[in-house]
Amino acid sequence: MExxxxxxxxxxxxxxxxxxxxxxxVVTGPPADPPAGPPPAVPPASLSPSRASDFMxxxxxxxxxxxxxxxxxxxxxxTRGTLVHAVLERLFDAPAGDRTAPRAKSLIPxxxxxxxxxxxxxxxxxxxxPEGERLARWLTEAEALVERWFTLEDPSRLEPAERELFVxxxxxxxxxxxxxxxxxxxxxTGEVRIVDYKTGKAPRPEYAEGALxxxxxxxxxxxxxxxxxxxxxxxxxxxxxxxxxYDPVLADLERVERxxxxxxxxxxxxxxxxxxxxxxxxxxxxCDHQAHCPEFGGTPPPYPLPxxxxxxxxxxxxxxxxx
Ligand code: SF4
Numbered sequence: 265m266e267x268x269x270x271x272x273x274x275x276x277x278x279x280x281x282x283x284x285x286x287x288x289x290v291v292t293g294p295p296a297d298p299p300a301g302p303p304p305a306v307p308p309a310s311l312s313p314s315r316a317s318d319f320m321x322x323x324x325x326x327x328x329x330x331x332x333x334x335x336x337x338x339x340x341x342x343t344r345g346t347l348v349h350a351v352l353e354r355l356f357d358a359p360a361g362d363r364t365a366p367r368a369k370s371l372i373p374x375x376x377x378x379x380x381x382x383x384x385x386x387x388x389x390x391x392x393x394p395e396g397e398r399l400a401r402w403l404t405e406a407e408a409l410v411e412r413w414f415t416l417e418d419p420s421r422l423e424p425a426e427r428e429l430f431v432x433x434x435x436x437x438x439x440x441x442x443x444x445x446x447x448x449x450x451x452x453t454g455e456v457r458i459v460d461y462k463t464g465k466a467p468r469p470e471y472a473e474g475a476l477x478x479x480x481x482x483x484x485x486x487x488x489x490x491x492x493x494x495x496x497x498x499x500x501x502x503x504x505x506x507x508x509x510y511d512p513v514l515a516d517l518e519r520v521e522r523x524x525x526x527x528x529x530x531x532x533x534x535x536x537x538x539x540x541x542x543x544x545x546x547x548x549x550x551c552d553h554q555a556h557c558p559e560f561g562g563t564p565p566p567y568p569l570p571x572x573x574x575x576x577x578x579x580x581x582x583x584x585x586x587x
Contacts, residue, residue: 304570305536305570305571308330308531308535311442311524311528311531316477319531322542322551323530324542327540334565336552337552338385338389341464343379343389344402347379348463349428349461350375353427353446354375355371356423356424365414369407369410409503415505422449424447428446431445433484433489439524441484441524443482443485445458446461447461456490456492456494458497460498462499462501462503463502463503464501464503464504465501466508475499475508476497476510479497479498479510480517483516493512493517496509496511497509497510535569
């Protein structure tokens with residue numbers, strides 16, 4: 265977790281979710297000539313792809329996750345994704361010739377033990393499964409995902425430059441972009457490939473741009489950090505056995521940067537005004553917060569940050585697409 269700026273106070277927003285860097289919201293300390301009333305809340309100091317996507321999907325969901333930090337139950341799908349990612353990462357510890365499917369599958373029990381140790385709450389997933397049948401099925405599904413990877417990539421021919429790489433870069437505006445890249449490959453010629461594993465299915469072509477948003481986000485961070493535009497962005501879909509690639513150019517990264525700055529400005533306005541609008545979609549079915557959502561008859565918890573009056577233009581929030 266990152267720390268707030270010197271002299272600032274911040275609400276307790278707790279740790280980020282698994283495999284994610286935390287976004288932060290800070291409340292500014294008193295200025296030299298403090299006006300009457302509480303100091304205004306200031307926007308998040310940083311953005312990750314997941315939280316940016318949250319805001320684009322539903323501003324109220326972003327609020328519940330980043331500002332209220334409402335707890336969420338672990339899901340079987342997300343936990344399986346975390347497990348499979350850990351297995352694929354650890355397989356590269358072995359010599360190239362030993363990176364076989366049986367070896368990868370043999371890593372699953374140990375990585376599941378490690379996951380339960382580091383995140384005891386995931387054990388609750390199978391608390392009502394005393395015979396272990398559902399757990400066994402779930403582990404078999406994880407094996408199938410690991411096995412499918414070998415039909416898409418050959419790890420014996422890969423030597424990743426980085427695995428589970430935490431990256432963070434600050435834009436000229438002061439916004440920090442951060443995240444964790446599953447794998448970075450660097451060719452002998454210096455070309456960089458960013459790889460992300462997905463345990464779900466590849467999106468239909470008309471939704472591919474949304475899927476690539478995260479990858480362009482990472483490409484922007486790498487460009488800002490290393491002054492190198494990644495040659496290729498690669499999404500490996502283990503659920504459907506597809507590989508989606510995109511070769512970005514400078515204009516892509518500049519467009520994503522403009523997009524993120526607009527997003528950050530919208531988040532700043534919502535942070536100050538407390539005007540976080542629900543944006544119901546079919547994705548609400550996966551939202552843990554329906555009990556607090558007005559769209560489902562719920563009431564959000566009291567807003568924990570100081571407020572100022574809404575300004576015009578706030579109504580734009582929630583209409584942003586990934587690009
Ligand atoms: S239920 Fe839907 S509209 Fe409500 S907070 Fe969740 S994602 Fe947003």
